[in-house]
Amino acid sequence: MPLDRKLLVVFLLFFSVLGFSQKSRRTENAQNMKIDSLLLKGAMAMDQANFDEAVNKFKEAESLSQKSQNSSSLAISNQLLGKIYFERGEIEFAGNYILNAIKIHQQLQELNNLGQDYLIYSQILIKTGNSENALPFLENAELIFSNTRDDDSRTLLATTYLYEGNILQELRNDQEALLKYQEALSILQKVKTKNYYLLGRVNLQEGRVNYNLNQFTKSLEFANYAYDISLSNNLPQLEVDALALLSKIYNKIQDYEKAYNNLALYNQKKQIYFGEPNSETKNATIRNALLSSINPRDFDPGKRVQANKITTVLIIALFTILCLLALSLYKNNNLRAKANELLQAKNAELVIAKENAEKASVVKAQFLSTITHELRTPMYAVTGLTHLLLSENPTEEQKKHLDSLKFSGEYLLSLINNILDLNKLEADKVEVEQATFNLRKRVDDVLFALERSAEEKGNKLNLEYDNEIPEQIIGDPLMISQILINLIGNGNKFTRDGNIFIRIKQLSRNETQTYLHFEVEDTGEGISKKKQKDIFQNFTQGSVQINRKFGGTGLGLSIVKRLLTLQKSNIELESTLGKGSKFFFDIKYGLAKSKNNEPEERVYEIDYDALKGRKLLVVEDNKINQMITRKILEKNEMECEVADNGEIAIEKVRFENFDLVLMDIHMPGISGIEATQKIREFNKDVPILALTAVTIDENIDDFYLAGFNDIIPKPYKVEEFFFKIHNALKRKNVIL
Known part of the structure; x- marks a missing residue:
């Protein structure tokens, strides 16, 4: 038996014995490794403009991914094929592949790859004259990339803004386009790893849109910056585009000498970069010429013997390498199995740690919610008493001490509000008002x-x-x-x-x-x-x-x-x-669409005379707070009765007539919400206002569902206090 055939038999026997016990796992791993290898080789070929080789590798990876049901690699294969067909100008093929990639990435929820799919598909739509239809895909990509903070995603976000700006400029919406370019430029200046082609392209587009807006000084600044970037980073297409724009700008501002020089340089560079066969074409021509010049008769028998010896040595070397590779794969599989076991154990620990952290977060939120409520309630007494004392003509010495007390109270209240605001923000219970x-x-x-x-x-x-x-x-x-x-x-x-x-x-x-x-x-x-x-x-x-x-x-x-x-x-x-x-x-x-919009500043319009003589019930368990609220009301000549808890309040409303009820929420026995619900069973008309220090656990809608007409948060401004009482009485036609 010839030596090369013997070696082949030994090689096959070695692999069949070594791999039988882990055949399925190795097959799967080998397939995934082969897919990754094909994708890598295709990407390298694409980078070298060897498009035919790249297409072959990506299609082979696509086929292997389908057989092994590797959805993630299948989507990437489709994405790369779509991109390469787009680069070759075969738009129909490109569109089909990208749509397949979008569908799979949506199912897998691989958002970053999905955003890149949207970018490529938007380019396809732009290329086929459907620019407006590309905008929704770009908006989706913008939404995906804006939620991530790494440099790659921020660069993709800047690319998205660039494409959106180009479409808006094409639609003659230059101001909107300018905003998009400014957004892109702001992002690109902050990323650590600079994409100089993208940076240059954004500056060039900003120069073009400023040219359209007759802002020639700004246009010249951006065009020159794009030109400098093209020279520093060897970017031929950007260089000729920048020269063309510079020629137009100088012509517009009537600097005809510079306009001519830039135009001449543009024609010269365009001819150098794009007017002759590129180096790849030249290399292919030389290679073909060398291959065609080889004559088989030039090889003598001695050379054939030497070639056979070399072939035998290469086969032995290949066999040795493959054996080492098989041994390495075997060890790697064992190591990977152990690593998987460790990962599973660590994952279990992380799940427990996550659950404990979530419990701790809930406990912390509840603690902060409770403590801020408990602090705000006595602060109502401090600020209320200070307000009353300052309004009773204190001496200069007393006023000095009261001012210090007021400052300390406001400082402490600011601290409490900061803690409560932080708690609300962490609980995602703060909404942006418009x-x-x-x-x-x-x-x-x-x-x-x-x-x-x-x-x-x-x-x-x-x-x-x-x-x-x-x-x-x-x-x-x-x-x-x-x-x-x-x-x-x-x-x-x-x-x-x-x-x-x-x-x-x-x-x-x-x-x-x-x-x-x-x-x-x-x-x-x-x-x-x-x-x-x-x-x-x-x-x-x-x-x-x-x-x-x-x-x-x-x-x-x-x-x-x-x-x-x-x-x-x-x-x-x-x-x-x-x-x-x-x-x-x-x-x-x-x-604002006009200057006649209602101002947001609230003006308290209160008819204090109409409030005089009105009978109010204050439901409050804290004696100091009872006294403060009562005194504030009586200073305005209003009648006031007090109930220490919810049960007393229900009986008082049942057998007496009140114009309005001020109801605290947190009381011993039944809460203010329960008391209000019971009152509403037999009295639907009397206005009831919640007088409480609201916490993040309390849903404002629950107060209104329980039957409250409005809420006065503690501590409150006296003007807001009377304003809400006045409004509640007015809505119920108790006062005009």
């Missing part, structure tokens, strides 16, 4: 509220406000107030005898939206590079020494970060120790 409001007035109110505390520390608040910002915008006024109060208050806390700068400017604007940039900069202590990474976490401050020196809970910046995340924004920080800190962020706001 109301029309005046941003300048809102900012002025914040500065007015913080001005005194700034003066006490020798600080000056400096506002730089862009007058181009529309007077009326649509968004959440309370959230921006809370963000600015926390940031300015933070700057004031860590600054003494310095400056705090508040800068607000408009980045861009169209018919429906304005894009605003906010900065709060101080000249205070600054934050070290190490602490900057953790400063936005709950209960985090610069150090223990800073906590003791300046006070505070470390919740303000955490709340700011969460509020901005809800509004699809992100807080950023620049800081140097000893020189100060700058916090900045961008937010999109809607534009």
Whole structure:
């Protein structure tokens, strides 16, 4: 038997004995490895513009994936085939493959790959003249990529914005296109791994849209930047496109010499890059010429013997390599089986740890909810009594002490509210409101509220406000107030005898939206590079020494970060120790259709005379709170009776006539909700207002379903207290 046949028999026997016990597992692993290898080889061939080789590898991978029922690899094969057929201009084939990939990725919920499918399919639609139909696919891709934070996804998100901008520009919606390009540019400048072709292309498109808008100075700036990127990174197509745009711009601004020079350079580069056969074609021609010049008669018998010896040596070497590979596969399978067992054990531990963490989170939320409620109830007594005492003409010395008490009470209430706000944010129970409001007035109110505390520390608040910002915008006024109060208050806390700068400017604007940039900069202590990474976490401050020196809970910046995340924004920080800190962020706001929208600021219109003589029942178990509420009502000449619990309240309403009931929720015995439900069984008309410190566990809708007409949260402003009483009586026609 010839040597090569003997070797082949030995090789086959070796593999059949070695692999029999683990045949099915090895077969599956081998198939998956072969699929991965085919995909890798196809990608390498595609990268080298060897499209025929790439198609063969991807189709082989597709076929093998179907046989082994490997859905994930099947989807990737279809995606790559769609992409390569698109590159070759075979649009119909490309569309079919991408649609298959979309269907499988949707079933597998592989969102990142699905987003890439949407991107490729949108290019196919654009190529076939269906640009408008491509927009929904791009919007879906935008939604997928915007929910991830890694550099690759952010780059894909920037690509999505670029395609959307191109379509909007094609539809002659240049302002909308400009916003998309600005979004893309903002993302690309932040990613660590730069995609210079994409960066150059976005700058080029922004130059084109500015050219269409007759903004020739900006257009020239972006075109030059794109041109510089093309030269630095050897990007021929970008280079010639940038030269063409530069020639148009210079021609428009009547700099004809530069226009001619750029046009000449454009023609020269285009001829160099695209006017001659490429190197691959030349190499193929040379290779074919060499192959055709070989003559079989040039080989003599001696050479044939030498070739046979070489062949035998190669067969032996191949057999040795395959044996080593088989042994390696056998060991790898054993190691993988052990690793799978360890992973299963670790997964079980992680499941238990996850369940324990979820239980701990629930306990923490319940604790915070309870403690904030218990703290807010006595704070009602502190703030209420302080208000009453200040209204009773105290002496100057007494007023000084009462002012200190009021400040301490407000500080403590602010701390309690911060904890409650954080709890609500973590429980996802905060929604972004969409109301029309005046941003300048809102900012002025914040500065007015913080001005005194700034003066006490020798600080000056400096506002730089862009007058181009529309007077009326649509968004959440309370959230921006809370963000600015926390940031300015933070700057004031860590600054003494310095400056705090508040800068607000408009980045861009169209018919429906304005894009605003906010900065709060101080000249205070600054934050070290190490602490900057953790400063936005709950209960985090610069150090223990800073906590003791300046006070505070470390919740303000955490709340700011969460509020901005809800509004699809992100807080950023620049800081140097000893020189100060700058916090900045961008937010999109809607534009009001007209200036006649109702203002969001509430004006309390109360007819106090109509309230005089009205009979109210206060249901409250806390004696101090009873006294405070009663005294506030009687100072306005209203009659007031008190019930210590829900049972007494039910009997009083049953046998006496009251114009309105103020009902506390948390009481011993039956709760305020249960008492209200029982009252509604025999009295549907009397207005009942919930007077309570609402927690995150309480659903506001439950109060109305129980029969309450309105809710007054504790502690409350006296004006809001009387406003809600007045409205409830007016709705029931008790007063006119």
